[in-house]
Amino acid sequence: MTQEYRVLPQKHFPRDPTNVSTGEQRHWKQFKFPVLIKQYGAVTSINFSPVSPHNFAVTSSSRVQIYSSASHKPVKTLSRFRDVAYSASYRNDGKLLVAGGEVPVVQIFDLGSRAILRSLRGHESPVHVTKWSLDNVHIFSSSDDKTVRYWDLPTEKEIQIMKGHQDYVRCGSTVASSPALWISGGYDHRVILWDTRSGQAVIKINHGHPLEAVLPFPSSTLLFTAGSDNEIRVWDILAGGRMIRSVSNHQKAITTLAFNADGSRLISGSLDQHLKIYDVVDYSVVHTIKYNAPILCSALSPDNTHLVTGLSDGMLSIRHRPQKPSERTQALAKKDSLQGGSHRAFLRAKRFAHNDHVVYKVSKKKMVRADHFMRAFRYKDALDDVLKMNTKKIYPLLEELAHRKALGRALAGRNDDALSPILIYVLANITKPQYSPLLIKIAHIILNIYSDVAGQSAMISDLLRKLLLKVRKEINFQEQSLRLLGTLDMLINSAVAAAALPAPLSA
Numbered sequence: 001m002t003q004e005y006r007v008l009p010q011k012h013f014p015r016d017p018t019n020v021s022t023g024e025q026r027h028w029k030q031f032k033f034p035v036l037i038k039q040y041g042a043v044t045s046i047n048f049s050p051v052s053p054h055n056f057a058v059t060s061s062s063r064v065q066i067y068s069s070a071s072h073k074p075v076k077t078l079s080r081f082r083d084v085a086y087s088a089s090y091r092n093d094g095k096l097l098v099a100g101g102e103v104p105v106v107q108i109f110d111l112g113s114r115a116i117l118r119s120l121r122g123h124e125s126p127v128h129v130t131k132w133s134l135d136n137v138h139i140f141s142s143s144d145d146k147t148v149r150y151w152d153l154p155t156e157k158e159i160q161i162m163k164g165h166q167d168y169v170r171c172g173s174t175v176a177s178s179p180a181l182w183i184s185g186g187y188d189h190r191v192i193l194w195d196t197r198s199g200q201a202v203i204k205i206n207h208g209h210p211l212e213a214v215l216p217f218p219s220s221t222l223l224f225t226a227g228s229d230n231e232i233r234v235w236d237i238l239a240g241g242r243m244i245r246s247v248s249n250h251q252k253a254i255t256t257l258a259f260n261a262d263g264s265r266l267i268s269g270s271l272d273q274h275l276k277i278y279d280v281v282d283y284s285v286v287h288t289i290k291y292n293a294p295i296l297c298s299a300l301s302p303d304n305t306h307l308v309t310g311l312s313d314g315m316l317s318i319r320h321r322p323q324k325p326s327e328r329t330q331a332l333a334k335k336d337s338l339q340g341g342s343h344r345a346f347l348r349a350k351r352f353a354h355n356d357h358v359v360y361k362v363s364k365k366k367m368v369r370a371d372h373f374m375r376a377f378r379y380k381d382a383l384d385d386v387l388k389m390n391t392k393k394i395y396p397l398l399e400e401l402a403h404r405k406a407l408g409r410a411l412a413g414r415n416d417d418a419l420s421p422i423l424i425y426v427l428a429n430i431t432k433p434q435y436s437p438l439l440i441k442i443a444h445i446i447l448n449i450y451s452d453v454a455g456q457s458a459m460i461s462d463l464l465r466k467l468l469l470k471v472r473k474e475i476n477f478q479e480q481s482l483r484l485l486g487t488l489d490m491l492i493n494s495a496v497a498a499a500a501l502p503a504p505l506s507a
Contacts, residue, residue: 007366007368008374008397008400010392010393011395011396024279024286025286025287027321028277028287029287031289031307032319032320032321033319033320034317034319035072035317035318035320036316036317036318037072037315037316037318038315038316039058039060039061039310039314039315039316040060040061040062040063041060041061041084041314042060042061042311042312042313042314043059043060043296043297043315043316044060044085044086044310045057045058045059045086045089045310046058046059046297046308046310047089047090047299048090048299048301048302048308049090049094050090050092050093050094052303053068054301054303054305054306055067055068055069055075055094056069056299056301056306056308057088057089057090057097058088058308058316059086059087059088059099060316061084061085062079062081062082062084062101063081064079064081064085064088064109065077065078066078069301069306076111076114078099078114080107080116081099081103081107082101084101084102085099085101086099086100086126086127086129086130087099087100087127087130089131089132090132091136092134092136093136095110095112096110096111096117096132099130100126100128100129100130101126101127104122104123104124104125104127104143104145105121105123105127106119106123106127106151107120108120108153118153120139120141120151122149122158122161123141123145124143124145125143125144125145125168127143127144128144128168128171129143129171129172131172131173131174132174133150133174133179134176134178134179137153137154138150138152138153138179138196139153140174140182142169142170142172142184143169144169146163146165146168147161147163147165147169148161148162148169148172148192148194149162150162150196150199160199161199162184162196162199162200162201164190164192164201164204165186165188165190165192166186166188166190167186167187167188168186168187169185169186169187170185170187170210170211170212171184171185171211171212171213172184172214173215175193175216175220176216176219176220177219178220180197181194181195181202181220182194183216185207185225185227186211188210189207189208189209189210189211189227190205190206190207190211191204191205191207191211191214191225191235191241192204192205193237203237205223205235205241205243207225207229207233209227209228209229209231210227210228211225211227212226212253212254212255212256213225213226213227213256213257213268214226215259215266217263218263219263221237221238222234222235222244223235223237223241224257226254226255227253227254228253229253230248230252230253230270231246231248231254232247232254232257232283233245233246233247234246234283245283247283249285250270250272250274251270251272252271252272252294253270253271254268254269255269255270255297256268256269256295256297258298258299258300260300260304261302261303261304263280264279264280264281265279265286266278266280266283267298267300269295269297269298271294271312272294273293273295274289274290274291275289275291275309276288276289289307291309291311291317292311292313293311293312295310295311295312296310296311296312298310303323304321305320305321305322305323306319306320306321307319307321368385368389369385370382370385370386370389370393370397373385374397374400379401379404380409380410380414383397383410383411384418387421388421394425395429398438398442399438402438402441407445408445411442411445411446412449416457419446419450419460420459420460420463422442422446423446423460423463426442426443426446427467430443430467430471430474431470431471431474443467
């Protein structure tokens with residue numbers, strides 16, 4: 001009875017301990033293949049729609065462009081601005097968008113028709129911050145006229161004009177715990193928590209430097225501020241604005257702050273061209289992304305699949321992370337979760353059965369072309385196939401050929417085009433400890449077979465010359481390492497002997 005053929009396995013070596021990445025780093029490295037799109041000017045604001053599929057609004061020059069999260073291309077353009085636009089922001093239902101600009105007018109757009117629904121006039125200087133209140137019928141705006149204004153959308157009137165800043169107000173945010181609270185930050189170093197019911201400041205905080213970004217924690221208990229001092233400061237709102245932490249990891253002014261979907265990671269961008277991700281438990285940096293220009297704004301999509309960054313040179317960087325099936329399943333399960341006491345929850349119990357059995361089918365490992373060649377003893381064809389198609393199978397195949405004592409048959413009878421891929425592989429891996437024993441043996445076999453004709457091909461001669469230089473360099477390195485090891489052994493032995501000597505007697 002013939003023994004069943006075993007499919008070639010993939011060889012797994014222990015990881016280099018100096019190059020082991022954490023799960024956190026692997027997660028952020030999944031944001032690959034950045035799409036770079038040139039805008040009409042510096043990108044000053046990015047805002048994601050809260051509603052799936054989470055398109056995002058990009059503010060640049062005198063226009064706001066709506067980008068598709070699926071195609072990464074603009075699907076709508078709002079160009080009804082007479083000058084530079086700022087701070088385009090979605091409403092919670094994703095149907096309306098508000099934006100400010102150099103012209104001191106707050107404009108509300110209908111994203112379906114791209115029409116201007118309202119133009120709110122009252123500011124005397126450029127409006128750099130516009131946000132929707134949580135009730136969806138009021139708007140906050142902050143301006144270079146040093147005021148914060150609270151607008152009523154149906155009547156187009158100002159409900160409150162809040163004065164307390166002594167310089168430009170360039171950043172602001174709503175507070176998740178109440179639609180009546182608003183936080184503003186200005187170049188006067190002040191952070192102010194406003195209550196629109198009274199129009200008064202509830203808390204005033206001195207950051208110490210001009211502010212570029214303010215961001216309350218989702219639970220509304222903490223506040224993060226950042227500015228030109230390169231520091232992120234954490235304040236306890238419930239304690240009246242007491243600073244509890246200061247984090248300094250950037251070399252230049254910090255221009256943007258954002259959270260991931262569950263608020264467990266803080267994202268900061270800076271003019272030093274670095275985007276840093278922090279763990280909010282201990283504020284340690286878990287990952288860093290380098291860009292080619294100073295960062296002005298950044299945002300992460302609500303489903304944690306898109307990281308979009310705006311740069312000062314007008315480039316828009318879109319990084320996408322493929323969503324895992326388990327994440328999609330969890331999202332759908334959360335969306336379609338059964339409500340307690342509902343009819344669906346009642347019917348679910350009727351389908352339960354204790355005697356259900358699941359039959360698992362053991363799937364056979366599929367054979368690749370190299371496996372078929374090996375099964376037919378076509379060793380040369382098998383080696384050629386893995387060299388062209390499957391680099392992960394090269395070393396296991398070479399091991400199997402050595403086990404069958406068929407390396408000579410697989411390497412013989414080759415022209416320079418067929419021999420060069422093998423030499424390139426040997427040259428790339430011969431100094432790696434896990435590959436060295438077998439590849440040294442293969443190098444000897446190649447030299448024994450082709451030593452008489454090696455000089456006839458310039459390409460093969462060049463590869464053999466490079467191989468010789470690499471081996472000599474590795475031998476040199478090993479000799480120096482052994483000398484260093486001997487010196488260290490001598491020093492350690494001397495220190496141990498000196499420590500064992502008895503202490504001299506005192507006179």
